Amino acid sequence: MLWRLLTIILVLHLYGCSQSVQPPPPVVVAEPAAAPRPVKPAMQLVVLVSEDIPAYSGVAKAVTRLAGRRSSIRQLGASPTENLRTVSAYGNEERRQFVSVGLNASVAAKALANRQVVFCQVFNYQDHALLSSLHKGVSMTPSPQRLFATWRTLAPNVTDIGLISGPGLEELIQTARLAARRYGITLHHVTVNSDKEFQYAYKQMAGKVQGYWLLPDNRVLSGPALRDVMTFSVRNSKQVAVFSDDLLNLGGMFSVGIDVQDIAQHVLDRLEQGQDKDFLPGPDIVYPDKLNLHINAVMAQRLGLTIPASLKKYADSP
DSSP: OHHHHHHHHHHHHHHHHHSOOOOOOOOOOOOOOOOOOOOOOOOEEEEEESOSSHHHHHHHHHHHHHHGGGEEEEEOOSOHHHHHHHHHTTTTOSSEEEEEESHHHHHHGGGOTTSOEEEESOSOGGGGTOOOSSEEEEOSSOOHHHHHHHHHHHOTTOOEEEEEEOSSOHHHHHHHHHHHHHTTOEEEEEEOSSHHHHHHHHHHGGGGOSEEEOOOOTTTOOHHHHHHHHHHHHHTTOEEEESSGGGGGGTOSEEEEEOHHHHHHHHHHHHHHTTTOSSOOSOSEEOOOOEEEEEEHHHHHHTTOOOOGGGGGGEEOO
16 A cells, blocks of 8 residues: 555656746836827918909918918919018928919919929919929819710710810820820810910811810900800800800800819818928829819700709709
């Protein structure tokens, strides 16, 4: 009996010795937490406005509403010298971004060569060399893709559209050509230098296009020329996309404007992308996505078009 007990004790002893002794778990020393990086406050925003007219003041107010307290409006005037003096005073102030609304303000803002500027409500920006790595824009022309998508929906059989403009709009024309092509439309473009040339080119093009896209190019489009080509379009059953609701009364098929809130949002998006960078990211020009669309129901009917259900809410008699 004693022998058996000694045997069991020996076996238990040997079994215990066969187990590896586990080392104590390593002590993990936590690294000291890195101090949080200080968050820079949002940059102050100055909105430079060319003139106190609705086309400019509406955009300026929309920008400041969206930007909040960090934004302010600075009204400029008609004097380029005074505008330049006013704008140049901001040149040494750090952590400011700028919006220029209209041509006068945008030309003056060129003095802010080392500051980020987004311009808007400027048509012929290339004539005034407004672009740089720090100065970019939001177009006052609606998105060509949206325009041609709408046109194709309204007139499914349209294949050829004319576009006549003054010089220096290569970026817009290229964007418009590509957009038209996506919807099976060929864009026929002619560059002119006067309203007389505009009228001539418009009528010469009539044999190969079903309609025209009118741009608000006051360099080559005067009041008399505008009335003349609109009368010509009505007599020759041409579809015309116009830039003002007022032109629906002259026979425009539909008008396309841009939404003020959409312009403001694009402006602020561009500036947000540029926060704390030494350049403004993205293309030189971006196009507003939302169209203020109005369809001339009488003209559409005269042209043999049936307004689809998706567009009927935009249709009205001028």
